[in-house]
Amino acid sequence: MPLSLIQSLGRRGVSFFTALGRALLMLLHSLVGKPNFRRHFPIFVEQLYATGVQSVMIIIVSGLFIGMVLGLQGYNVLVQFKAEASLGPLVSLSILRELGPVVAALLFAGRAGSALTAEIGLMKATEQLSSLEMMAVDPLRRVISPRFWAGFVSLPLLTFMFSLVGIFGGKMVGVDWLGIDEGTFWTGTQAAVEFYQDIVQGMVKSVLFAFIVCWVALFNGYSCLPTAAGISRATTDTVVHSSLLVLGFDFVLTALMFN
Amino acid sequence: MIQPQDSLIRIENVTFSRGFRKIYDNVSMHIPRGRITAVLGPSGTGKTTLLRLIGGQLKPDSGDILYDGISVPSLSRSKLYELRRKMSMLFQSGALFTGMSVFDNVAFPLREHTELPEELIRTLVLMKLETVGLRGAASLMPSELSGGMARRAALARAVALDPELIMYDEPLTGQDPITMAVLLKLIKELNTTLGITSVVVSHDVSEVLSIADWVYLVSGGRVLAQGTPDQLREEKHPDVHQFVHGLPDGAVPFHYPAGSYLEDLRQCH
Secondary structure (H helix, E strand, C coil): CHHHHHHHHHHHHHHHHHHHHHHHHHHHHHHCCCCCHHHHHHHHHHHHHHHHHHHHHHHHHHHHHHHHHHHHHHHHHHHHHCCHHHHHHHHHHHHHHHHHHHHHHHHHHHHHHHHHHHHHHHHHHCCHHHHHHHCCCCHHHHHHHHHHHHHHHHHHHHHHHHHHHHHHHHHHHHHHHCCCCHHHHHHHHHHHCCHHHHHHHHHHHHHHHHHHHHHHHHHHHHCCCCCHHHHHHHHHHHHHHHHHHHHHHHHHHHHHHCC | CCCHHHEEEEEEEEEEEECCEEEEEEEEEEEECCCEEEEECCCCCCHHHHHHHHCCCCCCCEEEEEECCEECCCCCHHHHHHHHCCEEEECCCCCCCCCCCHHHHHHHHHHHHCCCCHHHHHHHHHHHHHHCCCHHHCCCCHHHCCHHHHHHHHHHHHCCCCCCEEEEECCCCCCCHHHHHHHHHHHHHHHHHHCCEEEEEECCHHHHHCCCCEEEEEECCEEEEEECHHHHHCCCCHHHHHHHHCCCCCCCCCCCCCCCHHHHHHHHC
């Protein structure tokens, strides 16, 4: 029994590091090299639309509701200590530092990451990637790289939108509904939020999350088994792995940044 | 017998395994230049694998594959992509890009590899589509094509850059008799008019033998027989005879290996 346990541990370890190596190689081959702007820029713009623009709605709606819930819960607690004037800082700091980058990345993994995996997986299953290779067109440069860059640019922008809308949602509940003074709300926010520590560091997080989500999504699609079951498995893996990685790295980054 | 110097591709003592399964065991083949070579064999003998080895998508465990004297497995990534411009492959599914029209699919290799102006690309694409009889279908999307039409469109795309070599992966599988005849005619015509070296991987024996100049029969990781179609039809080797004439039982048994039938039935009760 213990022998087979060690055996399976070893097997898992080897397959994990093999996959990591292959993922690194995939990233290296897709991103390093002479860029061909004339051919690849139109594909990049197309992908920016598919991954970025088409995710705007879900990001805005979620951001608004999360800001509103935060406003309501925050008010209920703060009002007991007559500290409702601190609602602005509470909402804006928690959104800018944590909820914005993390929730936007989770939504992005579910909305755009899974779509990327399914698309690449299906291209693999229908031999489109192989046929690109045989046409002497490198699928890593032609298919993977523009999608990676599009996602990498989209998520930080989406995070920015999420945070703005979220703070506005908090203001709607706190000020317009529950009657906190608008001046107090915004002055508190302005005093508490620092450009470098809160806004820039939040964006740094979302840049890292964008890297993680895109990498995981594209690698899962590129390396999936070219069958229906394989693609469905890869799509699930994308959402699960990238969500866990985002949450894990968020803790690490928070510990490094706000300690 | 074909002399090695006439060969465009020389496969020398190639061994290739997948996991623990040996797909090719010390196999040598020569693909003559400017001819149609058929590679026949039962399903699952790794005929497609052979094409992927020639295209450099897979590397053999040992042995060498020479394309016009250049060793394919030892090429660097960029040199391999350069070499692939001279070859082309027709995939079993056609592998058309689903997001593009037939016209754009055929124009794709031209746009990727040449700097030709759009009007010239249009002329070339229409010429290629006319060759396969699909000029009228240029604006259709791949989802609107029948299986046979998709394969013809893919063929037009495969010849867009006038390759030296076309590899056909099971071009006839699952086609109706008319489409089959059309595809056979196209493969033959492209070979005779443009002198394209063709490798046809298939198990539609009689159809492929009707157009091939040279035939290899592979099974169980080895070359069982080779020769002209007539030589193969008259071959006495029991495995070859059974496959070429499509007999249900013979050297390859009808039954998958199993224990005693009576014993199995008894266990049910």
